[in-house]
Amino acid sequence: MSRLSDIGEDALVERLVRLVPTGEAAEGPGDDCAVVDNGGERLALLKTDGMVEGVHFLKGADARAVGWKALARVISDFAAMGGVAERFLVTVALPGTMEVSWIEGFYEGMGECLERYGAKLAGGETCRVPEGSAAVISIAATGSVERGKVVLRSGGKSGDGLWVTGRLGGSLQGKHLAFSPRVEEARWLAEHFRASAMMDLSDGLAKDLPRLAKASGCGFRLERAAVPLTEGCTLGQGLCDGEDFELLLAAPADAVAEGWAERFPELGLTRIGELVADGEGETLAGGWDHFG
């Protein structure tokens, strides 16, 4: 009998999506969000995400920060498609001994994030887990993107340059709870930098770069010396820590980020390699696997 920890997350997802009707979604499981074409001027985006006590946040973590993170993670996924999140649904599964003040703080943190990014909470559900079980928070959201501006993971081409925003590694020292999703940055990159493929870095470059390349039907070459690292971090941390919530994107080799530095003076945009033909290039190991 194989167990989840034997096969890892990506293989599991590949097995599961074959078992259910997934519809005519323009892009289904595998991208940051699902894309649904309802025929209007905007494409609908849908996303669900889970956070587990002891995995994504610690028992003693500040409730407001956990609430912020829960929504910001998902807003980051919408950003990575070039889109925006609009309405949220939250399910919290908690032990009965949880203090009411904690869940109130969690909701206040969600409220701050909703205000900051102009989204709304449409519904919520609370349920009880047995004593001793980890609290689980699940966030689902709807959003949208202009039909011509959606950026998928799968749009990269051999020869495209690979770029990241910001600096990677060391997220656990605090950033993972208090980051700002790159919404404006992603929309700028989709519009002015001809981004051909994009995703947000949640599981570490070592895990996510191969995903983007595979979705685009390409291999990749990474210029390790070029990877922008958080101060004090090693390359290994930069590749594998996860929860950077920066953008990874591909863009045509001749794309120039003219105006980026003026528009976003505090955030770097760094070329870290290129997409190459499938079967060429290199491999990367490491990064975060939920069941690895």
Place this chain on the structure above:
Amino acid sequence: MSRLSDIGEDALVERLVRLVPTGEAAEGPGDDCAVVDNGGERLALLKTDGMVEGVHFLKGADARAVGWKALARVISDFAAMGGVAERFLVTVALPGTMEVSWIEGFYEGMGECLERYGAKLAGGETCRVPEGSAAVISIAATGSVERGKVVLRSGGKSGDGLWVTGRLGGSLQGKHLAFSPRVEEARWLAEHFRASAMMDLSDGLAKDLPRLAKASGCGFRLERAAVPLTEGCTLGQGLCDGEDFELLLAAPADAVAEGWAERFPELGLTRIGELVADGEGETLAGGWDHFG
């Protein structure tokens, strides 16, 4: 410091919804689904729901049945608004020791339910809970209802009759895992029976009838002898067991369910009381409270 188990689910939800922007939803937290008016011919419906191992299903439960139930619970909520579910998102938080065959069976059960009710899975997320923690499944869904046919909990009026479909109680003997959401029945009742308020019975009539009356700004009188009971069940079980997944509705006193028996020959529709003016009527205790 008060704890969740001290204040109960309804009071908790009332406190939490004040802490976040909830938008201009036609009906927000408190009904079976959130209703969003995007200006089209149909109103959008949104819903999230949680299921916990050891609470909503047992560790050894058949995975396919759990998958069916996870979606059917939510389809039942959409039905109770007079609407249909369209796209689902699923987050499963599982221990790494879980057998792959279990989660595959769970997806197969979801697939059967999606096929039966014409809905699609738009996205999924798997994450790991620490060993020893209960598995948690969260389902979110989008759906819709014709603008003129939505039925809220809050539309009941003093003098309306109260009705339930089917028989109540004893769900744990099997029905809770293998029920059929009353989608066609609800749409028929909205159209032909002038249902003024409706909800699905998930936490037991003793908990849910006061909710419907309160949302409608009414009191209620329950004719206990009229409550249709599952064979072998006491009135106490019929009122408090929960997970009946039948419809509770209000309809004008002169409404006649002409044609019901021909259309749904195997399902009863029983008058069990009436809505009265707020402050009159009676009270009911019991039913399922997640934190009670």
